[in-house]
Amino acid sequence: MSTMIKPKHQRLVLIVLALVALIGAGLLAAIALRNQAAYFYLPSELVAKPPEMGRAVRLGGMVEKGSIRTQPDGVTINFIVKDDKARVPVRFSGITPDLFVEGSGVVAEGRMEGTTFVADNLLAKHDEKYVPREMKNMSTAEAKAVIAETK
């Protein structure tokens, strides 16, 4: 009797084993893709391992508060993209997306020229927070308290 396994259970064990193997393979592939599948480099990654000059890369990070400077030609801007470890100066000529503001996320497409990142295109990155406009006039602490209430 003990050697008898119901075909139902045999199938279940077989499928669970196959799924475990499959998920394992998927995880290994995802880990291997970790660097290649990243959409952009963080400033610290770009500083630690600079790509060759002129190679097209993307740089993503926060626009440093108070760093946006418009040049006299009116269309060229300079600003600093930073993360918690590094800061990279960026130059861009053209129209910026609506969500491109200081203290918010940005992804710049372009290349390193010397120590400056020259961007051909800017993409604004939204964060995971959704806050009504009325709260904009509150202080950051007040807005945080309101957001915390919904947690």
Add this chain to the structure above:
Amino acid sequence: MHGFANPARFLRMARWLMPLMLVPGLILAFGALAWGLFMVPPDQLMGQTVRILFIHVPSAWLGMAGWSTIAIASLVELVWRHPLAGIAARAAAVPGAAFTAICLATGSIWARPTWGTWWVWDGRLTSFLILLFLYFGYIALAGAAQRDAAAGEGASRVTAIFGLVGAVNIPIINRSVVWWNSLHQPPSITAGKSAIDAAFLYPLLIAALGFTLIFGGLVLARMRMLLADIQTEARLRRKAMA
């Protein structure tokens, strides 16, 4: 569960359960969409475009819930050989693909004014596009298997195996914004926490509930249709024999 192995009993239940899901689903979904469209305040950064949230996010959840339904039903079909499981899996494919397409379309429309682009090949967007292609593959495969079965070549389990294998993409979609730097933001709602203000969160949750009921009603409707197809096929074959 094998009580429902009898399609007649299932059909009797589906007949009253289907409108019971579809009608409240439509009321809740359209109510929540109207709430989101006319009553919700604009977002501090995105302004009026935040209103697309109420159709984009529920569609994304249901696109993924659709494949989860396929995977679970496929497992039940393969292991327990439940006669309705394969029907349920096939019935979930078209509504799931539709919600996936709605999510991709609304996301693209939303991305243009906010991010400044219609499309990028980041982890989240790419894995979600793959989900749509998996649905197309599944629908084509299920159709081919049904034709084979109708031609008397025996039931094919390939469809169920494909449904299970494709489920690997679901955790990848979910984790894509955590594993890889992506333009899409990380999840706003995680285990009991929300970075979405209550003004947006309540209509979003009601829209999600309404969309889910619509999805359930559609799956039941398609299961009835698939069962009717099988019955017609069987009757025609008996007539041809006689």
